[in-house]
Amino acid sequence: MKTDLVSHGQRRAGHVLRRVILIVALSVLAIPFVVPTVWMIASSLKPLNEIFQSPPTIFTDSPTLAAYAEAFTFQPFARQYFNSVYIAVVVTLVTMLVASLAGYAFARIPFRGRNVLFFVVLIGLLVPSEVTIVPLFQMFTQAGLVNTHWPLILVTALAAPCVLATFVMRQFFIALPGELEEAARLDGLGRVGIWWRISMPLAKPALSAVAILTFLASWNLYLEPTVYLTSPELFTLPQALTRYADAYGGEMWNTQLAAATMTVVPMLIVFIIAQKQFVEGLAHSGLKG
């Protein structure tokens, strides 16, 4: 055995050295992950003329919040912010409800045609949104819903992101032990009661994963708002962020970066609230394989 050939001290030194190499490697790798965000925040605090300074600096001597104020006055940013937040919240809540109902039924209620219908639903995961956007645009035009938030809410809450959520919920509910349900049934609880009072409280990890995934999906929508919305006061944040250009078409970089910085906050809040349960949720969902 190797232990006899290498002294304890040498092994310990090798151990420490490997750890140092690991930490150095990780730190170097982390640069492209961290610098853009730091740069975004730092540049949003700079006056415009300092942004393209050469050699580049990260921090400015004269930080200013002027770009943050400008972000709100150049276009209806507060309104656009509100649009994104309320759409994401509504979509997330509707999806959690729809997906946990369907996921529960597909996992635990025996009914005729269940497996066939489940495969029909899974098709929703397979079809890229770009395939359906043209027909959906025509459908929503017919319905008079173009240039409203309805397409963004309905399609996101009920189509692909919701199907992923249904799948996650189904995997979770399948893994739940059946004894609790049997006990509840003997006590006279119906299906709705069992679902809501017994299974849902146990499903918190899966629900957190669903909440994060759905919120992310809605928050990042770009193609759909670009296609459906034309009035600036209806815009969502991803769309609004690309509209910061002065009268000559020049980019207002510090204003744009200030606005971009502000859009991170809600995602951060969602992650902080749900992250503890998130990994656990993925582990239970079968997503981990």
Add this chain to the structure above:
Amino acid sequence: MTVTIVETREAPAGASRPPAAPSRRRFWSASRRDQLAGYLFITPQLIGVVLFVLVPVGLAVWYSLNDWNIFSGRLEFVGGDNYADLLTDPQLPSVLLATVVFSGGIVVLNIALGLGLAVMLNRRFRGVTFFRTLFFSPVVVSVVAWTLVWGFLLQDNGGINGALSVIGIDGPNWLQSGDTAMIAVIVSQVVRSVGINMVLFLSALQGVPSELHEAARIDGAGSATIFFRITLPLISPTVLLTAIITIVGALQAFAQIAVLTGGGPGLSTTVLVYYVFQQAFEFNNIGYGSTLALMLLTFVMLLTLLQWQLRKKWVFYED
């Protein structure tokens, strides 16, 4: 796509229900009530998929057989003309090449980097949580915000060339040069999304029993051997799943291209999804745009099918 289908355990008929002889005569027996509850529970989801996925796909097929008449605003039936156009479209080869390079680059880098990071961060040392958070943090920054920042850094006089000039390198105009634009788009997107794969790989690695590693080490196996012979086969289902999710996601990347390069320079970053958007919404070619969209759908389905078949060949399942 992401289906690890676990067969539902059917409760043995009648075993779960109280042996209610009288209730059997009532129309709403327990099993009928279950049937009804099942259908009602799935109705909202089913309506969503039918209305917002199946019907639109059907319509897309119909549009692909028609041409959009700008003057009347109506569709005109042209049969297979749009499909014939696929063969003669001089731009399509470049678009398909860009799509393959983009998706392939994203998948390979994403899996390699995600797995590498997960292995490095699947140990106990001080600061491990800190590093995990760092690598995950771009996920929190929305796609468009992240892409804007990279667009800013990648400009001719932007931060990356500024940093390079400090060490005496004159960097290219990343987004305006046909050679570098695609690389720039791929790298910025891999960095943004690899955190999610890292988390998936981490949770898979934590499921690998450590006794196996110890046994192999006692038998004299080195770290590389242990990784390729033991760890990798054990987490192969996750690798497969991650590959599917990543490649399907890459095939659908729109915001990244639209914000960073607008498909340029030339057609060097015009991937299929972006081309569909241009044809349908910029050039009003609803028919041809739908034909291209169906081609995209075919690719996604073939890839999913292929990976599903491969799964039987090389994916290792513990049980």
